[in-house]
Amino acid sequence: MYVFIKCFVCVLCVKYVFALNEGDPCMANNDAGVCKILDDCDYAVKLLTIDEKKPPMCRWKGSTRIVCCPLQDRSYNVGAFRSYFGGSNNGVLRSQDMFKFELPSPGPLLQRRGISELLRGSNNGVLRSQDMTCRYDGSLPILCCQNVPEAAPPAEPVGCPPLQLPSGDRNDIPFKKCLEYQRYVNVCVSSDSNPDSYVREDTCSVESFGDRITGGTPAHRNEFPHMALLGCRNTVNTGLGPVVWVAGGSLISDRFILTAGHVLSHRDYGLLRYVLLGATNKSEARDGLLFNIIRFIPHKLYQKNEKKHDIALLELDRRVEFSEFIRPACLPSPAIPITTDxxxxxxxxxxxxxxxxxxxxxxxxxxxxxxxxxxxxxxxxxxxxxxxxxxxxxxxxxxxxxxxxxxxxxxxxxxxxxxxxxxxxxxxxxxxxxxxxxxxxxxxxxxxxxxxxxxxxxxxx
CATH class of the missing domain: 2.40.10.10 (Trypsin-like serine proteases)
Structure with a gap:
């Protein structure tokens, strides 16, 4: 009889621990907390999508996770964080292009609320100042990249024939940028007959399009040099390799990819992490150039799981060097007439x-x-x-x-x-x-x- 009562009490305890309701008190890693819907707890969202760990559970409510959300803001020590960014050189040794550093062990997470003053106007744990962009990527060190404006393309050799460009308003940014990319289509090369003279070589690989991705045909190597593959780290051992390619995007400058807001986070693999440019075959990724994503910029009106304002920008960790195989697409402008197809x-x-x-x-x-x-x-x-x-x-x-x-x-x-x-x-x-x-x-x-x-x-x- 004593044994039966003891087991019955244990069953009740187990049921209580794993079947708490929304609003009930709970314990999250030895911290007092309250049960909340997953999306209402920054701690749990960050733990699941960035750290790729299971958040402490209260219960499942249908397909909705009710998690234990700490009452105490378990974030970085703001004073220690500030000390790394103090002074004219931000307290950091850095090379000409970029640098890395690690904070003292501050606990398992970075929450926007805890350092709201530092991260105001940013997202996904990204800190931006006038000189740098820094990002904490789960349990990995912070990556800091020097902020530099878009660079003017290097000058072509003296003696290159001028490009044949249409006239238009050069103050119109999309038009101006679209014209700048022409030098990577009609490339300046040395003449076969005289190495000291130059000619323009047309590297265009675009075919005429007929009425012929569903119902499609394979693209040529450099037919769409702006196409970007977007990938996540493979954390579920699917046998697809270390990176799982989940979506597409368009290169529109030397630092930014244009894509949809709903692809920023994948249901199974978490946040996007990588961008591959210059490759047409997923299985031959080494033919392209791999970039890390340091900032996610969904449109300010976009809401997760909604359809409207489904647009976002991705900032890359370094500049893209343009070529006939990798160059940006043009953006809409009244100065750029387009075909009907x-x-x-x-x-x-x-x-x-x-x-x-x-x-x-x-x-x-x-x-x-x-x-x-x-x-x-x-x-x-x-x-x-x-x-x-x-x-x-x-x-x-x-x-x-x-x-x-x-x-x-x-x-x-x-x-x-x-x-x-x-x-x-x-x-x-x-x-x-x-x-x-x-x-x-x-x-x-x-x-x-x-x-x-x-x-x-x-x-x-």
Whole structure:
């Protein structure tokens, strides 16, 4: 009888520990806490997505995690943190380009609330001052990179033939930048007949697009030199290698990638960490250049798990050196007329039941008018997610199976610039849609709507 009562009491204790309700007191790693929904606890979100550790649980409520959130702000000691950034040289030994340092062991996490004054206006544990950008990456040391404005491209050799460029307003930033990239299309090289003289060599690898990623064909090596693969660290032992490539993006300057807000954090692998440029085959990643992401900049109106304002910028850890294989895409501008066809490119699934593609695929698709065609698909929906100002409707409609698919998210919907040779303009960003190639249009973020915001981040001066 005594044994039975003892076991019964233990069962009650176990049930109490693992079945606490929202608002109940709890213990989180020897600290007093309260049970909260995961998304309402910065500590648990950071522990799960950055440190990649399981947060202390109270219970599961359906598919929602109720976690034990500490009452005490277990963050870095602000005084110790400040001491590392004091003085004219910020108290840090640094090389010409970048430097690393480690803080004294401050505990297991960095929370924005604890150092809100230092991190005001930033996100994801990033500290930005006039001179540097520093980021704490989970349990890894802080990486600090010197802040330097976008550099002017190195001068071409004296004697290069001038580029044939269209006229237009050079104060228009997207137009001006698009023209600057032409030197990497029509490259200045020494003449075969005379090494001391120079000629322009056209390195364009763009084919004429017909009506031929779902329903697509493989892209050429440097056909889309702005395409970016976005990856996460493989922490779940899937056998896919140390990096899992989960989304796409577009290089738009020597430091920034344009992508969708919803791809910044993956359900299984956590935050994006890597950007691969210059590669068309996932299995041959060494052919490209790998970059680390040091800052995530979702649009200020974007809300996680919502569809509107699905746009974000990623800042890279170092400058990208442009070439015929890696150069930025152009951005929308009234000074850059575009073709009517739209081009999609990505490494996503090639069909609803297919696996993701190892090679970069491309397809030409139509963009539809909302009022005359797309309205019939979206206006009758109970949630009516489509917004005419911030979204575009394209691909997959009118019985056509050419479409974007899972894994293409964040990648560009492009148009060809009419007057600027071999140049693509990012018209939209792959956002959301129905089943791939199901005969229903997909939805793309309208980049033109966000141009003022993009310029304020990428080219603030």
């Amino acid at each position: 739209r081009i999609l490119a990505g490494w996503g699934k090639t069909g609803e039941q297919a696996s993701e593609s190892q090679v970069l695929m491309k397809v030409t698709v139509p963009e539809y008018d909302y009022e005359s065609y797309c309205k019939q698909f979206f206006s009758q929906a109970a949630d009516n997610l489509f917004d005419k100002e911030t979204m575009l409707c394209a691909a997959g409609g009118k019985g056509d199976n050419k479409d974007s698919c899972q894994g293409d998210s964040g990648g560009p919907m492009m148009a060809y610039a009419r007057d600027i040779h071999c140049s693509f303009v990012v018209r939209g960003i792959v956002s959301f849609g129905p089943r791939c190639g199901a005969g229903v249009p997909g939805v793309y973020t309208n980049v033109q709507y966000y141009m003022a915001w993009i310029q304020s981040v990428v080219w603030p001066k």
